[in-house]
Amino acid sequence: MSEADTADVVTAFEQGLAEAAEGYAAAFGRATDEHALRAQNARLLGPAGSLTKLLKRMSQLPADRRREFGKRANELKRAIDVAFEERLSELARAEREAELSGPMLDVSLPGFGRLPGRVHLLSRVKHELLDLFATMGFDVADGPEVELHENNFDKLGFPPDHPATDMQDTFFMKGPPGSDPRATLLRTHTSTVQVREMLRRKPPLAVVSAGHVYRRDDDATHSPMFMQLEGFMVDRGVSFAHLKGVLTHFLRRLFGDDVPVRFRPSYFPFVEPGGEVDVGCGICQRWKRPDAGACRVCKGSGWIEILGCGMIHPVVFEQVGYDPETNTGFAFGMGIDRVAMMRYGVGDVGLLYSNDARFLTQF
Ligand code: PHE
Numbered sequence: 001m002s003e004a005d006t007a008d009v010v011t012a013f014e015q016g017l018a019e020a021a022e023g024y025a026a027a028f029g030r031a032t033d034e035h036a037l038r039a040q041n042a043r044l045l046g047p048a049g050s051l052t053k054l055l056k057r058m059s060q061l062p063a064d065r066r067r068e069f070g071k072r073a074n075e076l077k078r079a080i081d082v083a084f085e086e087r088l089s090e091l092a093r094a095e096r097e098a099e100l101s102g103p104m105l106d107v108s109l110p111g112f113g114r115l116p117g118r119v120h121l122l123s124r125v126k127h128e129l130l131d132l133f134a135t136m137g138f139d140v141a142d143g144p145e146v147e148l149h150e151n152n153f154d155k156l157g158f159p160p161d162h163p164a165t166d167m168q169d170t171f172f173m174k175g176p177p178g179s180d181p182r183a184t185l186l187r188t189h190t191s192t193v194q195v196r197e198m199l200r201r202k203p204p205l206a207v208v209s210a211g212h213v214y215r216r217d218d219d220a221t222h223s224p225m226f227m228q229l230e231g232f233m234v235d236r237g238v239s240f241a242h243l244k245g246v247l248t249h250f251l252r253r254l255f256g257d258d259v260p261v262r263f264r265p266s267y268f269p270f271v272e273p274g275g276e277v278d279v280g281c282g283i284c285q286r287w288k289r290p291d292a293g294a295c296r297v298c299k300g301s302g303w304i305e306i307l308g309c310g311m312i313h314p315v316v317f318e319q320v321g322y323d324p325e326t327n328t329g330f331a332f333g334m335g336i337d338r339v340a341m342m343r344y345g346v347g348d349v350g351l352l353y354s355n356d357a358r359f360l361t362q363f
Contacts, residue, residue, distance in 0.1 A: 009060045013069050016054040017076060020044055024080050028087045037091060041084045051077065121363045122227055122352055125340040126210045129229050132253055133208040136246065138231060141209045143193040146173055149183050151192045156270040157315040171214050171224075186214035190230035191270060194312070194331055197232075198320035203327050204235035210336060223353055227336035232312065234322065234329030240273070240311060243330035247309065251279055255342060260287050262303070271310025271331060278303040282342035297347055304342060307334035 024044060031037035044051045055073055058066060119127075130140050152170075153162065163169075173184040193209040210229040217224065233242070244263065251261050259280050266276040280287040284295035286302030298304050309332035314324035337352055344363060346352065351359045 006060075006062050009057060010062070010065060012057070013054060013061065013065075013073075016050060017069075017072055020051050020054075020080070021076055025083060028083055031087065032091075034088065034091055037084070037087055041080070044080060045077065051080075115357075118361070118363075121340055121344065121346075121360065122336060124363065125343060126227060126229070126336055128343075129254075129336065129339065130208055130210055132250055133231055136206075136249075138206045138208040138233075141193055141197050141207050143187070143190065143196050143209055143211065145187055145212055145214070147185060147187040147192050149180075149185055151195045152185060152187050152189070155195045155316065155319040156191055157313050157319070158269045162269065169215050169217070171216060188215050189213050190228040190333055191331070193230050194232050194270075194316070195320060198234070198316075198322060203322060203329075204233075206233040207231065223337075223349065228333050229336055229339075230331070230333045232329055232331035234312065234317075234327050236326055236328070238328045238330060240330065243309060243311070243332070246330075247277060247307070247332060251277070251306070254339065255279055255282060258288075263309075266308060266310075268308055268310060270313050270316050271308075272313045274308070274310030276305055277307045277309060277332075279306050279342065280304075283345060283347055297341065304338060306338055306342070307332050309333070 024040070027040040027043075028037060031040050043049055046052065051073070058070065061069055134140060154160075170188055171186040172182050173186065175181065175184050190209055190211060190213060193207070197205065197207050197209075208229060208231040211227065212225055213228050214225050215222070231246075233246075248261055251259065259282070261280075262278050263275050264278065266274050268274045281295060281298035281302050281304045283297040284292040284302065286292045286295070286298075292302075294300050295302075309330065312329040312331050317324040317327055317329075337349055340346060340352065341349065
């Protein structure tokens with residue numbers, strides 16, 4: 001390197017150091033946020049910064065000046081670093097102060113969360129009932145809501161002209177063109193599951209099933225869709241005493257040991273003898289308080305009809321291919337809505353179907 005070149009490098013160092021030393025404090029002071037401050041710092045000390053470039057030329061300096069320039073450059077670098085850090089924390093402090101003295105953000109205001117869902121009261125009661133029978137050894141079965149006329153009526157011994165098959169009671173489903181318009185329907189009871197399970201299995205068997213059923217009536221106490229639970233047992237030597245024992249045990253487990261239970265004779269085509277069971281009305285509890293006033297649910301009688309039952313008719317056994325000479329069995333069907341009302345003290349059946357969260361969230 002010529003002498004003239006060496007003099008240039010020395011001048012460049014003198015000027016470079018002087019410029020850097022002069023400008024940085026003001027530049028940092030003008031930066032009003034962290035981003036701007038970092039940009040100013042990079043202009044000097046970044047990979048392409050002026051001071052960085054200068055230091056890369058260190059080796060071009062005459063050997064006797066290197067030590068001196070190196071020392072000055074390092075001191076300047078340290079001073080810039082210190083000024084940078086100071087300005088950085090100054091900006092952070094200012095930002096925090098602005099936040100504290102600015103408009104308040106109330107983080108305690110509740111947001112727009114979603115309400116957690118829950119099991120509907122009727123579904124819950126359905127599972128409670130199925131559980132009770134399962135602990136007594138009954139299997140749980142299922143059946144379709146769209147059924148054949150055959151399974152809903154014929155195989156259960158309903159005569160062809162039985163009034164229950166009347167348009168008044170049954171919703172029929174449209175089949176393919178030309179097919180019997182009464183062949184398919186919405187099941188009117190869960191007794192269809194008796195037929196299906198008996199066709200599918202051989203005795204001995206004990207089965208419960210629960211689900212929706214449909215009838216064409218709709219008034220204050222009837223809904224066109226409601227829920228039933230069906231149970232039945234078939235074996236050699238099953239008697240009415242077994243039926244009474246199972247149902248009484250079940251009703252006591254459900255409503256408490258003190259609830260009165262009464263069996264009354266009644267008629268269903270698929271049982272003989274047949275009966276209905278009433279329990280003391282859980283709403284007015286007349287058996288404990290004889291002076292209870294007028295009750296809408298039991299209409300003042302003090303009793304609620306809760307289920308139909310009886311010994312399975314030999315005609316049904318013949319229909320499903322069981323020998324009616326060796327097999328006997330009992331069956332019962334109950335309205336789950338009624339049970340839910342009694343068990344949870346619901347005084348109006350409409351509440352179960354109106355989907356009012358104020359009611360449903362109480363359970
Ligand atoms: N299926 C009958 C009904 O819906 C109830 C019932 C079931 C009666 C089983 C006797 C035996 O009314």
